[in-house]
């Protein structure tokens with residue numbers, strides 16, 4: 001019987017979702033975050049699977065753990081910083097172990113393409129004493145994801161599958177047969193007091209199990225075929241994993257390479273064997289010296305970070321430079337033929353019509369406020385010319401940092417600004433903090449009813465789910481009221497004047513207040529475009545006030561503002577801030 | 591066969607992800623190994639964006655090396671200039687003759703054109719593709735026309751591009767993009783490096 005083979009170009013994230021399905025995973029939960037979001041967006045399309053967005057990563061990981069204990073292979077997805085939020089359940093899920101296979105997918109972001117830090121989550125595997133699997137391209141992303149469920153069940157442990165931006169968002173040719181794998185054994189819901197109830201008496205026992213398990217995993221790491229020697233001709237050897245492997249392969253095709261796919265615990269014995277006949281061994285790994293440290297602890301002589309940076313994303317040029325520094329290649333093959341030009345940077349900006357824009361324009365004109373910000377599209381309000389945000393640390397930190405800042409000083413009024421998805425993620429408890437500890441704070445919850453930043457995923461206020469099913473949304477207004485906050489206001493921020501009055505009034509009132517601007521995102525779930533506006537050149541005085549709202553649709557030429565009618569959505573913020581009556585009008589009125 | 595790189599550069603929302611997907615698909619259909627890299631997220635909100643397609647017998651890295659990009663498709667002139675360090679004397683560049691404004695900057699287009707002229711590659715096709723696109727009745731066809739131009743230089747049979755367009759684009763956009771591609775393919779250039 002012929003086997004059907006599918007050959008496709010797939011992204012790493014598509015490949016992970018295929019691997020999960022082939023690995024018989026039937027439940028998945030997660031929280032969006034670049035570069036991980038597309039995994040669940042693909043996975044949801046498979047038949048007979050449950051895929052859902054959780055309000056945050058901790059809830060997502062716990063839901064998947066619950067499904068595993070109930071006998072169904074499951075996984076949770078998140079970006080690297082999401083695992084900080086989910087670290088609490090991860091650390092103890094290591095103790096409980098699993099029933100059906102359970103995988104945590106962490107998508108790291110070396111280079112911070114879309115993140116607030118570039119932490120290396122391989123450290124979590126060691127911290128939680130769980131195995132770590134790292135693919136290096138889409139094909140491996142699929143195969144290793146499937147394999148991760150087998151490892152999870154075989155060793156009764158959560159497994160971390162670590163991707164990076166360059167793996168998740170790179171495409172490659174993948175061939176696979178679409179059959180799915182069966183579970184190791186028939187499973188059903190497990191009620192096992194000693195295993196799943198982590199009171200101290202049980203946890204003390206389980207910690208011993210974890211330590212024994214780690215010893216077995218170490219042995220397994222020396223046997224698994226995903227840790228493999230690629231014999232070459234060089235007198236030196238290279239130990240590498242993940243994306244770095246590709247750069248090494250391309251730069252030194254005939255190198256002796258030890259490719260690590262199962263990177264915690266490290267395959268010490270196998271690498272000791274590999275190193276035996278070589279002059280020297282160099283570890284090439286992105287970000288932290290994780291493998292290097294493990295190998296040194298195992299007493300194997302290796303070099304690594306003395307030649308390569310510990311920060312930033314690798315690429316062919318950086319790896320080539322490091323290999324040259326290490327003396328294993330003589331010359332860099334590169335010639336740069338054209339010098340770079342001095343060019344203006346092109347930072348991202350709020351979209352034309354973005355409902356966040358008027359809020360930042362209003363806040364910009366208050367010089368007596370300290371604005372604690374958060375993470376989302378609205379973080380762009382920190383950039384000039386809007387320049388209306390003084391802190392951004394991690395999701396949910398706006399309100400809680402505002403509590404502290406408003407408690408210890410009275411000179412500046414404090415405004416906390418947060419998006420709806422971020423509010424549901426980790427903003428609710430800080431709002432409770434503000435209410436119960438009596439903070440004098442103006443909280444602005446930008447309710448565009450979508451997780452815009454990461455590509456428009458639904459959140460609990462959207463009214464639909466990952467699978468597109470309608471659901472009764474949670475209203476932030478009612479939530480704030482239920483917490484017992486008296487001053488809660490909804491406002492349509494396209495009504496610029498009324499919004500400005502409300503914000504100013506609440507900043508000047510000594511009380512906790514919550515303002516919820518309610519205009520939806522202009523991009524998702526559907527594109528919104530109204531009649532565009534135009535500038536009447538004769539009336540424009542060239543004052544540039546409209547440029548201060550940082551709208552990509554507005555340009556300035558020959559001392560006059562001009563509006564690109566393709567880009568303009570007709571939101572009227574520019575019209576509202578323009579000091580000349582009738583200089584900006586809707587197109588048809590011209 | 592050595593690895594061949596096609597680098598796509600532009601501004602978030604410009605459609606370079608789709609354009610690069612078409613090329614990647616065509617390469618695979620032509621029997622090559624192919625890797626592609628693209629960046630999502632924050633940069634899509636109007637920031638600088640890039641995507642690279644690399645094909646050959648066996649491709650490891652999805653991203654390019656300085657001085658090693660043979661083909662570049664730039665949807666805008668400033669972004670083309672931002673990536674010149676990846677080009678070499680033998681490169682072929684197809685650039686849309688336009689500038690996307692940058693918030694808070696006044697851009698001197700003559701200065702930018704002057705810089706573009708300094709980039710002396712084997713072939714540089716600079717043209718107002720938006721005009722061609724509007725001529726075809728839809729302002730969003732520039733990238734596909736540019737792909738048609740580029741296909742004259744790439745060692746990939748034309749039929750694979752047509753197949754790739756059908757595979758990648760939604761049905762209602764196929765016919766018009768097929769004609770846009772052919773239109774670009776039939777634009778003949780004698781312009782070599784603007785000499």
Ligand SMILES: Cc1ncc(C[n+]2csc(CCOP(=O)(O)OP(=O)(O)O)c2C)c(N)n1
Nearest residue numbers: 033082375376377419420421422451452453
């Ligand atoms: C712990 C964590 N998880 C996920 C992310 C990725 N992320 C950044 S902002 C954001 C949510 C943005 O949505 P919202 O607050 O509604 O603001 P919007 O972008 O819609 O303006 C997400 C998911 C992150 N930075 N940190």
